[in-house]
Amino acid sequence: MARVVAVINLKGGIGKTTTVVNVSSGLALKGARVLLIDIDAQGNLAMALGVQPKRTLYEAIVDHKPLADVRVSARPNLDLVAANESLLLAHQAIAGRADWVRVLEQLVRPLRQEYDFIFFDCGGSLTVLNQNALIAATDVIIPTTVEPFAIKGLEKLIAQIGRVKGGTAVVRAIIPTMVDPRMKQSITLLAHLNRTYGQLVLPPVRVNVRLSEASAVGKTIYEHDPRSRGAIDYAQIVELLSKMWNMKPARLVAAQPPAPPMVAPLVTGDGAVQTTTCPNCGHALQRATVAGYRITYCTNCRYRRQELINGD
Numbered sequence: 001m002a003r004v005v006a007v008i009n010l011k012g013g014i015g016k017t018t019t020v021v022n023v024s025s026g027l028a029l030k031g032a033r034v035l036l037i038d039i040d041a042q043g044n045l046a047m048a049l050g051v052q053p054k055r056t057l058y059e060a061i062v063d064h065k066p067l068a069d070v071r072v073s074a075r076p077n078l079d080l081v082a083a084n085e086s087l088l089l090a091h092q093a094i095a096g097r098a099d100w101v102r103v104l105e106q107l108v109r110p111l112r113q114e115y116d117f118i119f120f121d122c123g124g125s126l127t128v129l130n131q132n133a134l135i136a137a138t139d140v141i142i143p144t145t146v147e148p149f150a151i152k153g154l155e156k157l158i159a160q161i162g163r164v165k166g167g168t169a170v171v172r173a174i175i176p177t178m179v180d181p182r183m184k185q186s187i188t189l190l191a192h193l194n195r196t197y198g199q200l201v202l203p204p205v206r207v208n209v210r211l212s213e214a215s216a217v218g219k220t221i222y223e224h225d226p227r228s229r230g231a232i233d234y235a236q237i238v239e240l241l242s243k244m245w246n247m248k249p250a251r252l253v254a255a256q257p258p259a260p261p262m263v264a265p266l267v268t269g270d271g272a273v274q275t276t277t278c279p280n281c282g283h284a285l286q287r288a289t290v291a292g293y294r295i296t297y298c299t300n301c302r303y304r305r306q307e308l309i310n311g312d
Helices: 016-029 044-048 057-062 087-095 100-111 128-136 148-165 184-200 209-216 229-244
Strands: 003-007 034-038 072-075 078-081 117-121 139-145 171-177 267-277 284-290 293-297 304-308
Touching (some): 003 128, 016 034, 016 229, 057 100, 087 128, 100 128, 128 148, 171 184
Parallel strands (some): 139 171
């Protein structure tokens, strides 16, 4: 049965769609079967993946078409149910139904055997569809910028999730996005996040113009610039989530020769590095490989080192 993952934050412009695209595509490169469902009327997922679908989620909700009939293939192992402005009208249709809060749950149920992960890309407010996504979700991921208003909003969001789900255990990860390590405020608020939420906080995604460039041209960061900071940061997050969700090694894509330029690289993970311990805290180091770089990192103290391994 697929994990159903709602990627949500009630604040706009914090990297939700960027996170959905690059986490899901990283999982797909590792061999997982992934379905993306855009529940935001802005329809940014299709643009970010360079897809122009003819059908959208609106038809599944209002015209009662199966999700399987409105999905399109975006990448190998990665399918998409897109959205556009017509989704605004779907809110009215849902609100009049007796089962209004479980519409998305019922739509995805027939597909949960086909996929390993189903991601909802949620909008920037607590809409009817966002509530539906939370009800359907087995896991919630919260991207957030490290800014005072965003951190304050995070507290309210987690409280709201607790009310909708009857508890906050469904919150699996908080991903700090657009982090500028040169700014004192970023470092201070990142430290506050770690103190407050502990192991829920994953390593930050640093400010990287390549991430916004990739979305603008309809590519994942691994396709657009696989050696960028954005690719390396998201590859590390994919590795951590893969371990948390116990992705089986048999699902991983087999190792392949180095890809030529402009071909999507393989994101792989070698697990714990048994012979190496963290120079800061002594814990066992973890390892991931992306685009010819080996990233060695510590999940305890956030130590990280990267090295070129293909001789380029």
